[in-house]
Amino acid sequence: MSTSESRFPVSRPALGAGGATGAWRTKKPIINISLCVYCGLCDVYCPTSSITVLTRERKIEVNYDYCKGCGLCASVCPRKAITMVEE
Amino acid sequence: MRREALTGNQAVAMAVMYSDVKFVAAYPITPQTSIVEKISYFVEKGLMKAKFVNVESEHSALAMTYGAALGGVRSFTATSSHGLLYMHEWVHWASRSRVPLVMAVVTRTIGPPWNIWPDHSDYMDQRDAGWIMLFAMDAQEAFDMTVQAFRISEDERVFLPVMVGLEGFIVGGTTMSVALPDEESVKEWVGERRQPFVFDGSANITLGNLASPEDTYILHRNIHEDLLRSIEVIKEIEKDYSETFGLPYIGPVETVGEKESSYAVISMGAWSGDLAEAIKQLGRNDVSLYRIRVYRPFPCKELRQALSRKNGIVVFDRSISFGSFGPLYMDVKACLDSEYTNVVNVIGGLGGVDHSLGEYVSVLRKILGEMDREEKLEKQIWMEVSR
Numbered sequence: 472m473s474t475s476e477s478r479f480p481v482s483r484p485a486l487g488a489g490g491a492t493g494a495w496r497t498k499k500p501i502i503n504i505s506l507c508v509y510c511g512l513c514d515v516y517c518p519t520s521s522i523t524v525l526t527r528e529r530k531i532e533v534n535y536d537y538c539k540g541c542g543l544c545a546s547v548c549p550r551k552a553i554t555m556v557e558e
Numbered sequence: 559m560r561r562e563a564l565t566g567n568q569a570v571a572m573a574v575m576y577s578d579v580k581f582v583a584a585y586p587i588t589p590q591t592s593i594v595e596k597i598s599y600f601v602e603k604g605l606m607k608a609k610f611v612n613v614e615s616e617h618s619a620l621a622m623t624y625g626a627a628l629g630g631v632r633s634f635t636a637t638s639s640h641g642l643l644y645m646h647e648w649v650h651w652a653s654r655s656r657v658p659l660v661m662a663v664v665t666r667t668i669g670p671p672w673n674i675w676p677d678h679s680d681y682m683d684q685r686d687a688g689w690i691m692l693f694a695m696d697a698q699e700a701f702d703m704t705v706q707a708f709r710i711s712e713d714e715r716v717f718l719p720v721m722v723g724l725e726g727f728i729v730g731g732t733t734m735s736v737a738l739p740d741e742e743s744v745k746e747w748v749g750e751r752r753q754p755f756v757f758d759g760s761a762n763i764t765l766g767n768l769a770s771p772e773d774t775y776i777l778h779r780n781i782h783e784d785l786l787r788s789i790e791v792i793k794e795i796e797k798d799y800s801e802t803f804g805l806p807y808i809g810p811v812e813t814v815g816e817k818e819s820s821y822a823v824i825s826m827g828a829w830s831g832d833l834a835e836a837i838k839q840l841g842r843n844d845v846s847l848y849r850i851r852v853y854r855p856f857p858c859k860e861l862r863q864a865l866s867r868k869n870g871i872v873v874f875d876r877s878i879s880f881g882s883f884g885p886l887y888m889d890v891k892a893c894l895d896s897e898y899t900n901v902v903n904v905i906g907g908l909g910g911v912d913h914s915l916g917e918y919v920s921v922l923r924k925i926l927g928e929m930d931r932e933e934k935l936e937k938q939i940w941m942e943v944s945r
């Protein structure tokens with residue numbers, strides 16, 4: 472939590488509020504576009520909101536500045552479209 | 559002003575309705591039940607426009623009250639004894655989240671053995687949680703304090719939950735004539751709901767997230783400092799209330815007797831009435847009673863002023879910190895300068911024991927006599943009981 476408020480234990484999450492977590496990564500998610508069905512599960516599960524899936528536009532994008540390499544996306548993907556590869 | 563014959567519990571329920579409370583979650587427990595019974599009646603009859611939720615436990619009662627308060631509505635719950643202990647985790651959630659809400663604690667002994675009679679053990683168990691803690695001695699005070707509690711809790715200088723204590727049965731269950739201001743003017747006096755942040759989905763905000771030790775330290779220190787400062791807010795709000803409705807202002811500590819007396823008796827709650835009577839029977843006008851009405855923040859400054867130049871102080875506690883002293887005694891001792899050595903702690907009334915007037919007279923006669931003769935004093939004395 473980064474809090475500018477000293478009286479209330481609230482935080483206001485925003486992209487990068489916890490710092491550039493991309494530096495934590497030892498493995499990187501790589502998406503195999505030919506397998507992806509744009510279901511959006513990886514987007515929902517990503518704890519840093521680093522994957523954006525646009526189902527209708529059939530677009531998927533990873534923001535590597537903040538992706539911390541946890542691998543959640545790879546483990547929830549029903550199509551096994553995401554592989555974690557060493558940095 | 560209109561007067562109605564009300565029990566302490568009914569007075570609390572009326573105050574909740576008059577304060578325009580919008581949400582109440584509760585689980586019944588003796589001797590609190592008649593508060594929420596009355597409120598649910600008000601809601602059913604359409605006299606009170608609020609949502610009443612009958613939850614499955616006290617843990618949920620305070621959790622839901624907290625949730626509703628976070629969501630932006632004035633919220634209330636009430637409990638006693640084991641119910642209060644069961645919700646204790648949420649007692650801390652409420653204060654450490656700085657969420658304004660009000661809870662009535664109709665005090666009852668903690669078991670085992672199973673016991674439904676009043677002492678202060680359940681209330682005192684909450685003293686380190688960061689709530690503002692008021693304590694009423696009769697139904698009138700229970701009404702007035704509950705109304706004031708909403709204003710205090712929602713004051714931006716405070717933003718902390720407020721607990722209103724009253725003893726089960728002897729206050730909660732006995733009837734007296736209560737002066738009731740007009741409902742609409744009370745609503746207007748309490749005003750619009752005010753709170754530091756609202757969780758209604760409109761803002762990107764989280765609460766209770768992991769924080770660094772340093773952030774946590776600062777937040778907790780601020781609870782303490784705001785709580786200390788809140789004594790002035792509590793006084794200001796009580797003054798405003800009493801001026802608006804033409805009721806007497808009492809303050810955080812009530813003095814019964816001469817201000818300049820040589821001896822002080824300190825107590826909290828309904829048995830203060832017995833002690834005032836006992837002092838009268840002793841026939842000594844050099845003894846005054848000081849009744850604590852605001853327990854947290856502890857009214858240190860007010861007490862130090864009141865107790866300056868006293869030759870002896872007797873503190874009555876209706877609960878005990880097992881293995882140490884009564885909580886009230888420890889607070890009084892911590893406030894006093896070191897030259898005060900004649901401070902005696904009397905423990906009594908545990909488990910709901912009703913001591914007789916004669917017993918109060920004799921314990922006071924014994925201690926004051928020893929103080930008069932400058933004898934060596936026992937620091938802690940227990941009232942005798944016969945089975």
Ligand code: SF4
Binds near residue numbers: 508
């Ligand atoms: S979970 Fe797998 S299939 Fe679904 S959008 Fe993400 S990468 Fe594509």
Ligand code: SF4
Binds near residue numbers: 539
């Ligand atoms: S590896 Fe973790 S942080 Fe990175 S995109 Fe996947 S779920 Fe998000």
